[in-house]
Amino acid sequence: MRLIKLTAISAAVLASTAALAAEPVIVVDGNDAVVYEAEPVAVAYEAEPVAYAYNADAGIVSNTTGAVVGGTKGFFSKVINPASVSAEVGTLGYGANIGWSLNEKTELQAGWAGGDVADLFGGDFDANDVNYDVDSDFSNPYLGVQLRPTGNWFTMGAGIIVPDNDFDVTANPDGGVYKINDVSYNADDVGALQGSMEHRNKLAPYGTIGFRPNIGNNWGVFGEIGAAYMGKTNATVSASKTGPVRVEDGFTDGGTIVPGVTPGDVAALAEKELEDKDYLEWMPIVKLGATYRF
Template identity: 35%
Template sequence: MKTLSTILAASLFAAFSATAMADDSVVQDGYVFEKNQLLPTGVRAEVGTTGYGGALLWTANPYVGLALGYNGGDISWSDDLSIDGTKYDVDMENNNVYLNAELRPWGASTNRWAQGVYVAAGVAYIDNDYDLTQRSSDGKVTLNGNKYLYDGSINGQLSYKNDIAPYVGLGWAPKINKNWGVFGEVGAYYTGNPSVDLDKDGTFIGLNGSAEADLRAEEQKIRNDDKYEWMPVGKVGVSYHW
């Protein structure tokens, strides 16, 4: 966490330094960087695929903002992970700290709806655990494309541990009055392949000498599937600006 704090502090300082250097281009529009802009200008509460939490917000000028936030908590999804037609229920335990720059191309527009459009780019510390469960509701389970008679469940864990992941996203955060606003954002973290462990909590019926090999093959498929190199993000919330 000490390394994370150093990264966040350095990123925050660099972002504000870059904004200060760029102020010459916006002085002519009447916007001048001031030291008190280092203080947060708002907060927001949010919930989505990466959990629930909130963020501190900074508005350096109409075109550039920063968000330093945290998402955590447990979220469960049914049939959320699928490998070759085999579906696993997912119970997510999220733990993410992020720092994003929000670039608003129409930040100085007189149209408040256009003002709210932004592109987000940043980085996050990700420490997520996903519990996986495949239950044999019909007395069968599928492993590596093969069906087995089975009494119980196949359990496992997919983890993104201690990862620093880059992020890109697209959002819309219009104000509905002077202080209050709403927002929605979609994007993705590039996390690389996760670690995956599968185990059986039940009994195979009959002679199934290849079941263990198929279990390990299924584990490897999840671990190496390209789509799990990216962690999708979708969230909504409300903001308050002072």
């Protein structure tokens, strides 16, 4: 009896080992031979793919929120794999931006626009009665959010610009005079009035509205209008001559000499007029561009 039990136990152990090894095992009990053959257990793991579908109406990659908030790995995957890249031209300059889709209606954007865009304004502007030629050097990094509130082509944007915009200005005399605060100063006595301007704000909030239609599975175009609050400007103006300045009164041929008035005084008056110019406080935003979506 003890032999039978030991034999049975040995058979069970060998059978278990055979099951793991997936090899047949033969156990001899007396004159009988019993063959045990183990069948391997198959465990299947089936991963469900995450659907990242391109929405042709909204023009963005959908279902990306989970990749952003689903963990560190997913977040960095989205950072290095943006949803779109765009090229643009407008009143802030020539530039480009990168977009990351948070969901079907929200896209985070980071970009830069700059360069010499004075020609987009016509190359000159008027500060009261003085006309100035302008050369510009713009640098406008920005970070913003683009919303599609109705899920179609209509967009609304908001964000922050870090402006570093310089304007070089040269006054153009009109009829041989610079007219400042309704007083006409002889341009030959003053000489050339030249200077520079820059915005005071180090951070400038902006808002836009626009449209972003698609022209294919990957390509799209966009247009935006809006404004950025750049704040007041700091101006510096100097005159190229020294000495007394004649004031044109309209009656005396060649003007009259006003004691104490110098070209530096005229430059200071022009500087104040430039700083008081309102439209530079609110910088208009008009831009056009093209987008490629991955």
